[in-house]
Amino acid sequence: MTVRLYRTDPYLLEFEATVTARRQYEGQQAVVLDRTAFYAESGGQPWDTGSLSGVPVVAVIEHGGEVLHVLGAPLAVERVSGVVDAGRRQDHRQQHHGQHLLSRAFVDVANAATVSFHLGAEVSTIDLDREVTGEQMAAAETRANEVIWSARPVRVKTMSRDEAVGLGISVPSEAKGEIRIVEAEGFDVQPCGGTHPRNTAEVGVVLVAGSEKYKGGTRVRFLCGHRAVAAFRAGRAALDRLGLLFSAPLSGLSEAAARTVAQLDELVRRNRDLHERALDGEARRLFATASSSPPVIVGVYDGWPPADLRTLALRLVALGPCVALLGSRGDKAYVTLAQADGVGHDLPALLQEALRELGGKGGGRGNLVQGAGERAEALAPLLERLAASLRPPA
Ligand SMILES: [Zn+2]
Numbered sequence: 001m002t003v004r005l006y007r008t009d010p011y012l013l014e015f016e017a018t019v020t021a022r023r024q025y026e027g028q029q030a031v032v033l034d035r036t037a038f039y040a041e042s043g044g045q046p047w048d049t050g051s052l053s054g055v056p057v058v059a060v061i062e063h064g065g066e067v068l069h070v071l072g073a074p075l076a077v078e079r080v081s082g083v084v085d086a087g088r089r090q091d092h093r094q095q096h097h098g099q100h101l102l103s104r105a106f107v108d109v110a111n112a113a114t115v116s117f118h119l120g121a122e123v124s125t126i127d128l129d130r131e132v133t134g135e136q137m138a139a140a141e142t143r144a145n146e147v148i149w150s151a152r153p154v155r156v157k158t159m160s161r162d163e164a165v166g167l168g169i170s171v172p173s174e175a176k177g178e179i180r181i182v183e184a185e186g187f188d189v190q191p192c193g194g195t196h197p198r199n200t201a202e203v204g205v206v207l208v209a210g211s212e213k214y215k216g217g218t219r220v221r222f223l224c225g226h227r228a229v230a231a232f233r234a235g236r237a238a239l240d241r242l243g244l245l246f247s248a249p250l251s252g253l254s255e256a257a258a259r260t261v262a263q264l265d266e267l268v269r270r271n272r273d274l275h276e277r278a279l280d281g282e283a284r285r286l287f288a289t290a291s292s293s294p295p296v297i298v299g300v301y302d303g304w305p306p307a308d309l310r311t312l313a314l315r316l317v318a319l320g321p322c323v324a325l326l327g328s329r330g331d332k333a334y335v336t337l338a339q340a341d342g343v344g345h346d347l348p349a350l351l352q353e354a355l356r357e358l359g360g361k362g363g364g365r366g367n368l369v370q371g372a373g374e375r376a377e378a379l380a381p382l383l384e385r386l387a388a389s390l391r392p393p394a
Contacts, residue, residue, distance in 0.1 A: 002067045003035040006048075007156070007180065010093060010195035012037045013050075013084045019075075023068055025061070030068040031075060036060075037084050040067045044117035045096050045194045050084040053077055089195065091226060095124050096194045097154065097184075098144070098206040098224030102126065104188035105143035106220075110136040115217065122227075123209055128218040132211075137220070141208045151201040152185040164191065204228065279308065283315035287322065292391045294321040294343055300380045304328035306336065306370060313338035313368065323390055325383045329376040333358045335383075338368045350386060357382050 002020075005012050014037070021032040031052070038060040041047040047060035056072035096119060103114035103126055112128040132140075158178045164171050171179055171191055182192040184200050197203065204225035211220045223231050239250055248256035282299075290297045297316060301309075309326045316324040317340040328334040335354050337347045351369040355362055357378055362371020 002033055004067070005035055005037040006039050006195050007193070009037075010089070010197070013086050013089065015082045017080055017082055019078050019080060021066065023063075023066070025059075025063065025068050025070050028058070028070050028072075029074060030070045031080075032066045032068060033080070033082075036067060036069070037082055038067075038069060039089075039092070039195055043193055044099075045092055045119050046121075048084050048089055048092070050082065052080040052082050057082075092119060093195050093197045094203050094225030095119050095223075095227065096192075097182075097196045097200065098148075098203045098222065099124060099126060100182060100188055100190060100192070100196070101144040101147050101184060101200065101203065102140060102206050102208075102220070102222055104184075104190075105140040105147070106132065106136075109139040109143060112136075112218070123221045123223060126220050126222070127214055128220060130217050131213060132218050132220075137208055137211060141206060144206045147184060147187050148200045148203045148205065151199055152187060154196050154198055154200060155183045155185070156196065157181045157183065207231065279312050280315060283312055283319060286324075287316060287319045290322065294323065294340070296323045296387045296390045297325065298383045298387045299324070299326045300383060301326075301328045303330045304334070306334045306372070309334060309336035310368070310370060312336075317341075317367070323387075325387055327379045327383050329379055331376075333360070333373045333376040333379040334370070335362065335372070335379070336368070336370045341367065343367075345390060354382055354386060 005015055015035065017033040017035045019031045020034050023030045023032065038050065038057060039045065039048045040060045040062045042062060050057050052069060052071070052075055055075045057069050058072045059070040061068050061070065099117050099119070106112040106114065106128055110130070110132045112130050112132050114126045115129050116127045118125050158180050161171055161175070161179055164179045164181060167189065169181065169189055169191060175191060179191050180193055181189055182194070182196050183189045205228045206222055206224045207228045209221040209223050209231065211218050239253065242253060242257070243250060246253060246256040246260060286297045286299055287295065299312065306328070309328055313324045313326055313336045316322055317338050321340045321343055323339045323343055323345060324337070326336045335351065335358065337351055339345055339347060347367065347369045348365055351362055351364070351371050355371045355373055358373025358375050360371055360373025362369065364370055
């Protein structure tokens with residue numbers, strides 16, 4: 001049985017130990033030690049990382065009743081010097097203890113119990129057994145921070161189940177033997193196997209980062225200590241960039257953004273209107289210049305989307321009996337063929353002929369057909385030739 005040094009000293013980062021067993025875990029080497037300062041993943045808190053005699057420890061898990069140190073490279077020696085990653089350990093102490101305080105604060109302000117906890121790589125979550133309001137969320141955050149800033153001692157004790165139950169501590173039914181209790185003086189007592197600071201002040205600050213309804217309760221995302229500072233920095237950098245973009249101070253940023261969005265909406269509306277008018281004008285111009293009867297109108301454009309060709313074609317045939325052979329050159333060649341009711345050409349056949357030449361495909365039936373091909377350079381002469389075939393001989 002491995003002696004878990006972190007339980008009595010969560011600040012211990014270096015230790016000596018002996019390898020007592022060698023295992024394989026998911027294709028990687030792992031060792032069991034007689035004693036360890038590495039925290040093995042459990043209770044929502046991830047494992048520690050670090051090294052054993054210079055060999056990276058990539059995971060620490062409880063498996064088959066043993067604490068397995070999963071290694072990133074072979075480890076030859078029996079006596080090892082262990083080093084736990086200090087930054088990760090401190091981060092986990094801050095997040096995990098912040099969770100205890102926030103969970104207790106939710107009990108106090110909203111009678112909401114924590115049913116699960118996950119310490120994530122970026123953000124941590126607690127799941128509450130009921131829905132909480134925004135005011136309750138803010139009150140719990142404030143309460144937890146007051147406890148952090150009052151710098152209360154944090155103590156770890158072990159006691160029998162009866163003793164713990166006698167103190168009013170809710171002990172999980174699966175807990176066996178001695179119960180390990182983590183106490184934030186005068187505020188919270190709960191059974192826990194995780195790594196905690198000596199004093200609530202080490203948590204620094206707890207920030208509720210967001211929440212959502214979850215399984216009839218509430219999932220609360222939160223950040224403590226270093227993570228809260230990093231999140232503030234990232235948020236401030238984003239706001240600074242927005243401030244530059246909108247030429248506004250923080251206090252006027254949302255008004256400036258709302259004003260810009262309103263201006264954009266107006267511009268989009270005007271642009272749509274001008275676009276409609278431009279297509280209308282183009283239709284009238286083309287119709288006026290056509291000569292044969294009924295007019296066979298050719299229009300070739302650069303970079304027009306197929307939707308504009310379609311709109312122009314519909315406007316042309318609405319002006320009077322005519323045939324419209326329209327195309328647009330760009331990354332592809334787009335073709336739209338249309339005719340007014342009663343003109344009577346076989347447009348689908350005409351389109352197939354065009355697409356054979358353009359190397360593409362398309363479809364439609366009756367008086368409006370559209371297609372696209374690869375050979376944009378062939379478009380203009382092709383449409384002129386098709387138009388000539390439709391015009392009555394002079
Ligand atoms: Zn805990």
